[in-house]
Amino acid sequence: MKITFFGVEKVDQSFFSQSFNGADISFIEGKLDENNTEKAKDSDVVCVFVNSVVNKKVIDALPNLKFIATRATGYNNIDCEYAQTKGIKVSNVPAYGSHTVAEFAFGLILNLSRNILKANNYIKEKSDFNYFLEMEGFDLVDKTLGIIGTGKIGKNVLKIAKGFGINVIAYDLYPDLVFAKENNFQYKTFEEVISQSDIITLHAPSTKENVHLINKNNISTMKKGVLLVNTARGELIDTDALVWGLKEGIIAGAGLDVLEGENELKDEMELLTSSSRLARTNDYKTMLEDHVLMEMPNVIITPHIAFYTREAVSEIFKTTIANIKGFIDNNPINLVK
Ligand code: NAI
Numbered sequence: 001m002k003i004t005f006f007g008v009e010k011v012d013q014s015f016f017s018q019s020f021n022g023a024d025i026s027f028i029e030g031k032l033d034e035n036n037t038e039k040a041k042d043s044d045v046v047c048v049f050v051n052s053v054v055n056k057k058v059i060d061a062l063p064n065l066k067f068i069a070t071r072a073t074g075y076n077n078i079d080c081e082y083a084q085t086k087g088i089k090v091s092n093v094p095a096y097g098s099h100t101v102a103e104f105a106f107g108l109i110l111n112l113s114r115n116i117l118k119a120n121n122y123i124k125e126k127s128d129f130n131y132f133l134e135m136e137g138f139d140l141v142d143k144t145l146g147i148i149g150t151g152k153i154g155k156n157v158l159k160i161a162k163g164f165g166i167n168v169i170a171y172d173l174y175p176d177l178v179f180a181k182e183n184n185f186q187y188k189t190f191e192e193v194i195s196q197s198d199i200i201t202l203h204a205p206s207t208k209e210n211v212h213l214i215n216k217n218n219i220s221t222m223k224k225g226v227l228l229v230n231t232a233r234g235e236l237i238d239t240d241a242l243v244w245g246l247k248e249g250i251i252a253g254a255g256l257d258v259l260e261g262e263n264e265l266k267d268e269m270e271l272l273t274s275s276s277r278l279a280r281t282n283d284y285k286t287m288l289e290d291h292v293l294m295e296m297p298n299v300i301i302t303p304h305i306a307f308y309t310r311e312a313v314s315e316i317f318k319t320t321i322a323n324i325k326g327f328i329d330n331n332p333i334n335l336v337k
Contacts, residue, residue, distance in 0.1 A: 001328060002064070004040040005047045006032045012317070016047075019321045023328075031263075037061035045324060047071065050304065051263055054078040059086060067091070067327045071320050072307075074233060075336050076206040077263075091323040091334040095152055096315035097307045102156035104306035105201050105231045108255025109145075111300055112227045113137050113199075118297060141165040146197030148190070148213070149204030149232065150176060157201055158183060169193050172204075194218045199227040206233035216241035225252040231306040234260035239289040246296060253298040257306040261286035 002024040005016055013027050028039050032052040040046055043062055047069045048054060054068060056079055068078060068090045080090050111117050114137035122128065122135075145161050147154045147170040154170065161168050168185040175187040194200065194214075200222070204210055214228070215238040222228075228251050230237055239260045245251040259265065264283045293299045307316075319334065326333040 001045065002026075002043045003045040003047065003324065004028060004043040006030065006040075006052055007049045008047075015317055016321065020324070032058060034058055034061075045069065045327065047320060047324065048078075050074060050077055051266060052077055053263065054083075056082050059083055059088065067324070067332075069320055069323045069327075071316050073097070074205060076233060076235070080336055089327065089332055090336050091327070091332060092336050093316050093319040093323075094334055096319060097309070097312040098152035098156050100309050100312040101153045101203075101231050101306040102160055104257065105153075105157050105203075105229055105255075106160050108229045108231070108257065108300055108302075109140070109199055109201070109227065112229070112253040112255050112298075113140055117300055140199075142167065143198040144169060144196055146170065146193040146200045148172075148193065148200065148202050150179070150187075151203060153231075154201075154203035155179060157203060158185060169196060191218070191221065195221045195223065197226060198223060199229065201229040202232045202236050204232055204236060206235045211235050212238040212241075214238065214241070216244060219245040219250055222250055224250055226250065227253045227255070229255040231257040234258040234262050239286050239293070243289050243292050246293075246299065253300075254293070255300045256293070257302045258304055259290050259293070259301065261290055262304060265290055 003020060005025070005027045007030055008016060008027055017025050028036065030036070032040065032046055032048050032054060034057050037058055040062060042064055044064050045067045046062065046065065049070065050072045054077060059065065059079065059082055065088050068083060068088060070078060070090070070092050073092055073094060073096070075090060075092050078090055083090055115135045119131070119135045141164060144167045147157055147168060150158065150170045150172045158168050158170065162183065169188045169192070170185060171188060171190045171193040180187055204213065213236045219241050222245070237260060242251065242254065246254065261283055264287055268287060294301055323334050
C-alpha cells in the first residue's frame with residue numbers, strides 16, 4: 001500500500017508515519033496538481049489539503065489510485081464525481097473546526113466594526129497615540145447579523161452573536177427550525193437576509209449552485225454600510241462585484257479569509273512567468289481584483305487560516321488517520337458523496 005501525503009509540514013510528518021507502520025509512505029512538499037502527479041504515480045492513497053487540485057487529469061495520471069483523503073471539510077477542489085466513476089473513494093474531515101471557524105469569523109467582524117487592525121497599523125507605523133475619526137467604530141449590540149448557511153459553523157456563529165446582544169436572521173436551504181426555536185432567531189428568505197443585515201457572514205459550502213451566490217444584483221440590494229465576512233469559500237463571492245460594492249460604498253468593509261482564485265494567487269509568479277502553465281483569462285482577472293482588494297484599507301484579508309488552531313489541526317490529523325486506516329481495513333468512514 002503506497003500512501004503519498006502532500007503539503008504536510010516537516011514537524012508533523014512523524015505523526016503520520018508512526019501511524020502507518022508497514023505502509024510505503026512518502027511526503028511531498030506542496031500540493032498535488034497536474035504538475036506533480038509523477039511523484040505520486042504509484043500511489044494507492046493520496047492525502048491532500050485545500051490547495052491541491054485533484055481534477056480529471058490528475059486522477060487519470062494516478063492509475064493505482066483507490067482513495068483520496070482530504071485534510072479538510074470542503075472538497076470542491078476534488079472532482080468527486082469523476083473519482084466515483086473510477087471507483088475511487090474520497091473522504092473528508094466533516095467536523096473539526098466549527099467553533100474554530102466561528103471564532104475567527106467573529107474576529108473579522110470585531111476587527112471591522114472597531115478598526116482594530118487599522119489602529120494597530122497606525123501605531124506601528126507612526127508611534128502616535130492620537131486617534132482619528134477613521135478609527136471610530138460601531139457597537140454590535142442591537143445590530144442585525146445575517147448568517148448564510150446555518151450548518152455546524154453557522155450555528156456556532158449564531159451562539160456567539162447572541163452573547164453580544166446581536167439580532168440574528170439567517171437563511172439556509174434546509175432551515176433547522178428546532179434550533180431556531182431553541183435559540184430564538186428567525187429564518188428569512190435569502191433576499192430578506194441580504195437586504196436587512198448590517199453584517200453578513202457566509203457559512204455555506206462551495207457547490208456549483210453557490211458560485212457567485214453574492215453578486216452585483218444582490219449587493220445592490222444590501223444596506224448601505226454593510227460589512228461582509230467570508231470564511232467559507234472564495235467562489236461564493238463574485239470578486240468583481242465585491243470590488244464594485246466596496247467602491248460604491250455599499251459595502252463599508254469586508255473580512256475575507258478566503259478569496260476567489262486564492263490557489264492561483266499562491267502560484268502567481270509561476271503563472272506569470274511559466275509558459276507551461278497557462279492560466280485562463282478569468283484567473284488573471286480575478287487575481288488582479290484580489291490585488292485591488294489587498295490594497296483597500298477597509299478590507300481585511302487572511303490566508304485561509306480560519307481553521308488553523310492547534311486544537312483543530314490535531315483533530316484534522318486524528319480524523320485523517322482514522323479515514324485512511326478505515327480504507328485500509330476495508331471499512332471506510334467519512335466518505336463524501
Ligand atoms: P455544514 O455542511 O455543516 O453547513 C453548511 C450549511 O450551508 C448547510 O446547512 C447547508 O444546507 C447550507 N447551504 C448550502 N448552500 C446554501 C445556500 N446557497 N444558502 C444558504 N445555505 C446553504 O458545513 P460547515 O462545517 O458549517 O462549514 C461551512 C463551510 O465552511 C464549509 O463548506 C467550508 O467550505 C468552510 N470552511 C472553511 C474553513 C476555513 O479555514 N476558512 C474551515 C472549515 C470550513
